[in-house]
Amino acid sequence: MIRIVIENILLFLLPTAMYVAYVLLTRRTTSAGMIINDAPLLWLFAAGAVIVAATLVYYGTTTPGGRPDQTYTPPRMKDGRIEPGQLK
Numbered sequence: 001m002i003r004i005v006i007e008n009i010l011l012f013l014l015p016t017a018m019y020v021a022y023v024l025l026t027r028r029t030t031s032a033g034m035i036i037n038d039a040p041l042l043w044l045f046a047a048g049a050v051i052v053a054a055t056l057v058y059y060g061t062t063t064p065g066g067r068p069d070q071t072y073t074p075p076r077m078k079d080g081r082i083e084p085g086q087l088k
Contacts (some may be wrong), residue, residue, distance in 0.1 A: 012048035014048065017053050
């Protein structure tokens with residue numbers, strides 16, 4: 001669970017990190033505090049939120065799931081081979 005939270009936080013901060021890296025590469029005489037003060041924070045916030053939402057929608061639509069009345073059987077060993085989990 002903590003991995004999912006950390007991944008979403010990093011995806012949310014990705015536009016800000018890209019903006020800071022771009023400004024540091026293009027302007028030679030800027031300090032870190034000045035970059036954040038001049039940053040378009042509303043647009044960076046919106047871009048991060050869109051990236052996180054798109055990622056969650058993607059995983060929600062591509063991850064296989066079952067109906068509520070189905071039972072999940074976890075993977076198990078049978079005759080020295082691993083049988084994958086399945087929904088029944």
